[in-house]
Amino acid sequence: MKLPPFEYASPRTLQEATTLLSKHNGDARPIAGGQSLLPLMAFRLAAPSLLVDLANIPGLDRIEIRDDGVHVGALTRWCQIEADRRLTAAHPLLSEAVKHIAHYQIRNRGTIGGSLAHADPAAEMPALAITCGAEITIAGAKVSRVLAAKDFITGPLETALEPGEVITSIRFPKWRSHRRWAFQEFSKRRGDFALGGVALHFDEDAQGHASEVHIGVFGTGDTPGRLSAAEEFVRGKKVDAGLAQAAGNIARSAVRVASDMHAGAAYRQALIGTLIERALVEAASRAIEE
Numbered sequence: 001m002k003l004p005p006f007e008y009a010s011p012r013t014l015q016e017a018t019t020l021l022s023k024h025n026g027d028a029r030p031i032a033g034g035q036s037l038l039p040l041m042a043f044r045l046a047a048p049s050l051l052v053d054l055a056n057i058p059g060l061d062r063i064e065i066r067d068d069g070v071h072v073g074a075l076t077r078w079c080q081i082e083a084d085r086r087l088t089a090a091h092p093l094l095s096e097a098v099k100h101i102a103h104y105q106i107r108n109r110g111t112i113g114g115s116l117a118h119a120d121p122a123a124e125m126p127a128l129a130i131t132c133g134a135e136i137t138i139a140g141a142k143v144s145r146v147l148a149a150k151d152f153i154t155g156p157l158e159t160a161l162e163p164g165e166v167i168t169s170i171r172f173p174k175w176r177s178h179r180r181w182a183f184q185e186f187s188k189r190r191g192d193f194a195l196g197g198v199a200l201h202f203d204e205d206a207q208g209h210a211s212e213v214h215i216g217v218f219g220t221g222d223t224p225g226r227l228s229a230a231e232e233f234v235r236g237k238k239v240d241a242g243l244a245q246a247a248g249n250i251a252r253s254a255v256r257v258a259s260d261m262h263a264g265a266a267y268r269q270a271l272i273g274t275l276i277e278r279a280l281v282e283a284a285s286r287a288i289e290e
């Protein structure tokens, strides 16, 4: 299907981009990899009069590992994250999750900032950002601000971005050594959006009891989010197969799910419980490098 008509701008600075966007009062949209926006336009679900291409603004596509965590520029493409070997130690959960996103061709164009701004409830990255306590840096024509990922995603395909604002980077807090983690999702075909998924990590004390338990789910309803009932159940306990099964059962009854054309609510509840159980077993049995 052909796209509706639009003007195109390719600014060379962030200031130019945010000024252009704010002048058009919400009728202009930034475009990064185009992997979500162009299909929306083709289906006439979006018809911006101006596309502001962020691709030629330098400095927005870097991955930096600093003392306070991993900083990922908003224009960083999935394939860059996937190929960055430093991340297997600096943030293995991020490195793993990206491999599950879409198909190679889409990972070659799609960006992390575009995924967060698009805020698809079935997408991996918004859920991962919430699970890991990531922070999102946003630039506007006049001011910049930083928002916690949990406050950034406000609804299905809805975020706290104001017209004229652009995501510039995402910070994933420093990954602790010896941290246990797992990522599990299920889709009908590899590369399709998942029917449900789980990202989790936890630390262990000297007795092997879990602390700092973060369990995030996606594909379940309007927004991704952490499952506090399952987190509380796991906290302070030693994670083994029996505990994982019990945590999965708690998740099944605690998770709020919606039915859609892809799967019914009961199926999704069962799926999330099973994925949490599997993820906990995987995290607990993973060999940790000393």
Ligand SMILES: Cc1cc2nc3c(=O)[nH]c(=O)nc-3n(C[C@H](O)[C@H](O)[C@H](O)COP(=O)(O)OP(=O)(O)OC[C@H]3O[C@@H](n4cnc5c(N)ncnc54)[C@H](O)[C@@H]3O)c2cc1C
Pocket (backbone or CB within 6 Å): 029, 030, 031, 032, 033, 034, 035, 036, 037, 038, 039, 054, 074, 075, 100, 101, 102, 103, 106, 109, 110, 111, 112, 113, 114, 115, 117, 118, 122, 123, 124, 125, 161, 165, 166, 167, 168, 191, 192, 193, 194
């Ligand atoms: C066949 C197919 C399968 C897919 N499967 C998956 C999947 O399994 N999991 C998944 O997560 N995604 C999937 N996607 C979607 C895609 O991977 C991401 O949504 C995409 O990578 C978003 O990034 P983008 O750079 O292409 O964003 P764009 O399409 O360029 O933009 C998306 C939205 O974000 C806005 N935007 C872009 N960059 C910024 C920025 N820096 N600041 C503010 N707003 C911005 C745009 O205005 C637009 O509203 C799939 C897409 C296709 C076509």
